[in-house]
Amino acid sequence: MLQVQELFLMPKITELRTLQIGELSRRTGVNIETIRYYERIGVMPNPLRTEGGHRAYNEHQLKQLAFIKKSRELGFSLEEIRALLHLVDAGTYTCSEVHEMTMEHLERVRQKISDLRRLERVLKAMAADCSRGDVPECPIIDALFDARRNS
Amino acid sequence: MLQVQELFLMPKITELRTLQIGELSRRTGVNIETIRYYERIGVMPNPLRTEGGHRAYNEHQLKQLAFIKKSRELGFSLEEIRALLHLVDAGTYTCSEVHEMTMEHLERVRQKISDLRRLERVLKAMAADCSRGDVPECPIIDALFDARRNS
DNA sequence: TGTAGGATCTGTAGTTGCTACAGGTTCAAG
DNA sequence: CTTGAACCTGTAGCAACTACAGATCCTACA
Structure with missing residues (x-):
């Protein structure tokens, strides 16, 4: 080699x-x-x-x-990573700065999880209403057409 | 009017x-x-x-x-919506078709939730290790530099 | 009738984080 | 000296929008 x-x-x-x-x-x-x-x-x-x-x-x-x-x-995000690397490269970062960025990111992740959980709940409910039959009518479609129902 | x-x-x-x-x-x-x-x-x-x-x-x-x-x-996704609308417009959809698409989508949502939960766990652990001090050393940064540690 | 303004029109370019070419070099082995 | 893999640059595409510029339409008011 x-x-x-x-x-x-x-x-x-x-x-x-x-x-x-x-x-x-x-x-x-x-x-x-x-x-x-x-x-x-x-x-x-x-x-x-x-x-x-x-x-x-x-x-x-x-x-x-x-x-x-x-x-x-x-x-x-690449923007966040750029910021982190900048701090590190400049050697000017403090542990608390990094902690703060991490916590902000964590908060966004938690928000996404809770949004997705709501989706999951709604989808599950819609699917549960459904007969799964071989017929051209479906409560899922009805629900999607009805903008007022949200959960 | x-x-x-x-x-x-x-x-x-x-x-x-x-x-x-x-x-x-x-x-x-x-x-x-x-x-x-x-x-x-x-x-x-x-x-x-x-x-x-x-x-x-x-x-x-x-x-x-x-x-x-x-x-x-x-x-x-817009692709899925296009498919749903196509079924509805053609009048050829069956309830079970719609149910299947919904369940597939639900599965993807659940996968995303579990991915994000893993992220949450890792981020939380990293942040917990952190002193939040006014010092230029941080276990979060160390963890990010260490590609081998994954949880 | 003229004009001011809001609403609308088309077409294009930007966003994020990549990925996928095309068409051309460089490099190492046989 | 050639072959083929790895590399190069530059551009275009993906999802799902958003944000203009510059033109046109439409309505109300003087």
């Missing part, structure tokens, strides 16, 4: 492990197109390039992308 | 109450731009036009838009 030639070309020990975009993608589970998209919108930094123009990532960028992925999985 | 002139111009009694788009919007709570959007993508039918080119809606279209709105509020 590691070839003799490579050892002589290394500029610094810290850049020994530069990754191509494909390898970065495999390691993080983030789609290649998505990585380039993150770069375009400024969520990921512009990486160094090889002479041929291929992106060369380092360990820091690997961690950063993992951070982004994890945050996305937790439902943070 | 109702003028003598209008009474003579009426082609049919059933079209006595044609609505302009603004009035339709007010009655259904659906944004004007959204109504035109629904027309463009074929979810709402092309309405009749006045001589000047203004859209003139009838009661049926009012009901149809109310149906769409209600369905959207219940989280049905």
